[in-house]
Amino acid sequence: MKITIDRTRCMASGNCVLALPALFEQDEEGFVRLRDVDPASFSQEALEEAVKSCPTAAISFTPESGPA
């Protein structure tokens, strides 16, 4: 499972951090960055919720069976 964030789309809303604070954090300017944790330790449902919470579609994830 691979999480991809597009920081050029991030508007620093913080929704993803509220949805999944163990995986996402915000830098000093509020833009998203990933914590150094294995995304596979979160349920697909939790990841989908975080992805859906983003107003700018800056987050995506690829399930294990998808392309690397």
Ligand code: SF4
């Ligand atoms: S929810 Fe989206 S726009 Fe908001 S901080 Fe996270 S990645 Fe950025």
